Amino acid sequence: MTLTGPVEVVGVGLLGTSVALACRRAGLDVLLSDVSPEHLRTASGLGAGRPRAEDDRPQLVVVAVPPDHLATSVVDALQGTGAVVTDVGSVKEAPLRAVLSEVGVDDAARYVGSHPMAGSERSGPLAASSALFDGRPWAVVPHGGSAPDAVALVEALAVLCGAATVRLSPADHDRAVARTSHLPHLAAVLVAGRLADAPADHLALSGQGLRDVTRVAGSDPRLWEQIVSANDQAVLGVLGEVREQLDTLIDALTTGERPGLHDVLSRGVAGTRAIPGKHGGPARPVRAVFVSVPDHPGELARLFADAGASEVNIEDVRIDHDPARPVGLVELLVEEVRADHLLVSLESRGWVTHR
């Protein structure tokens, strides 16, 4: 089945409007609906599509509403149209169960859940972009009764949005995000939660490590409350594992038993190495090159121009937040075999590097 449209997007927040914009970019007819007339006007105004009319017949409906309302909207779309229906929710099993309890086998065959791994700490249609999914993983999550044609259509949507599809069962998907998304989020929340009442002179010692660990904890609590509630069983599973390891850690520290402590720490190192590298391949060895950069407009431009002139591809950049002094420490992550070349090249252009 070829994706020819029209595509209906139900819920024009960040994700829904971004899907709509990507479909418009590909020349498809896009129909929009939302409980908020204001969001609907905004999304239409951005060129994301036109409000859905009574007699429109979508080929594909994309449900992009908050987790608490997901199943109801999917059921409405299956029963109100003959279209293939997908959603972009963060959790897949619980909504699927709710949908299957409401619709017959024939309608259920047209439903294929999905989950693009993209987002932003901003929300609403104004934060949307047709490029939001460029290069991101997009989980396509059929259930046992999904029709192969319907699965192909949802995969075509993901590809049209520029994403890389990963096919998983609903149970596998939910276990995967419990571990790779919900657990890190909750761990960040627990660490950040210990800071709110700390004295200012204690927080003056905050470094980049603390900022990295806690960044995601700044996201909207109302959304995350719905996400982790919808995935409660898988999340409770990994939280139970973490609680066990935390107890092992507390015991090892209480009794001064070093091998137990070393074991927990080593397991963490192994875990960081298991995360796949950029572009999904095996992690290529990278090395950090540190450069001191005055904190003025233009200095970063000069650094990147000089780095670019050395023909080394920069895999990642990090700028250290300095308390009290106008000098930034910039960390450039580059392929290990190119690091020395970059260092020599930058030094020859007058940069202070940290070997």
Added chain:
Amino acid sequence: MTLTGPVEVVGVGLLGTSVALACRRAGLDVLLSDVSPEHLRTASGLGAGRPRAEDDRPQLVVVAVPPDHLATSVVDALQGTGAVVTDVGSVKEAPLRAVLSEVGVDDAARYVGSHPMAGSERSGPLAASSALFDGRPWAVVPHGGSAPDAVALVEALAVLCGAATVRLSPADHDRAVARTSHLPHLAAVLVAGRLADAPADHLALSGQGLRDVTRVAGSDPRLWEQIVSANDQAVLGVLGEVREQLDTLIDALTTGERPGLHDVLSRGVAGTRAIPGKHGGPARPVRAVFVSVPDHPGELARLFADAGASEVNIEDVRIDHDPARPVGLVELLVEEVRADHLLVSLESRGWVTHR
């Protein structure tokens, strides 16, 4: 007391050699010692100073050995010289107690602990740099019997190294780093530890959030075993708090009690807002500007040149790791009031931004 040298550095790893290089940069005579003759040769070869001779009389001794050997080295330095003695260890109370049990009041007056908040995932003298401490916080941690002159000399060293001094008592220092450094490290370890045995198709859904939360967990377990053991009481204190919050979270998820869940999540948001902003001031409101960038050498340079031309100071940069596609999503953090100007400016130069 003016810092005129000679400065002796005991232990020429990353931190010790960096202190030595900063002192040499300021024209001071630097004496080096280390249990490893190879490290000593390397550090001397880098221009960090000369091996200490029998009849050298240092004005200041900087002990930069691993936590397990810290107290012994400080005692040796106090008893073997008439110099002021400091150290750069991550924990202050336990080594201080050990030192005070070994030396008299007069000798102890010459000891002032300190702790520069700088490091790298690399180690050894070859990773050192005279600029390692530029703009970083440096905790200066006198004990009740430290002589004011000795405190002033250690603060002079921190300033000479380019750092911003923060004065704290040993107990406050250890409680501060338990919360801002040791807890985030251990939380990252616990999250990363849950990844090592996960199936590859689950890890394919890994996003930037997971990478940020777990990055610090990749550090040397042997060093961290010593750090958290030396600060066991303060670390056990915050781990106990986290265990309590984790139990609250598990209870709320088990019983489906949403207000309890919301409360834990909201506390996390408050915590991220308590972390001081760049340059130590109150956190200025920043906004993220997202730009799609082809993953080729030179493209980042072009982006930063264009951003620089718009005269907006970039507070932080993040490059999203994309699985499977050669398009990067670059996040530029800028002052909120300048974000729209930057967006318009970049768009007028042909960049795809994500509003």
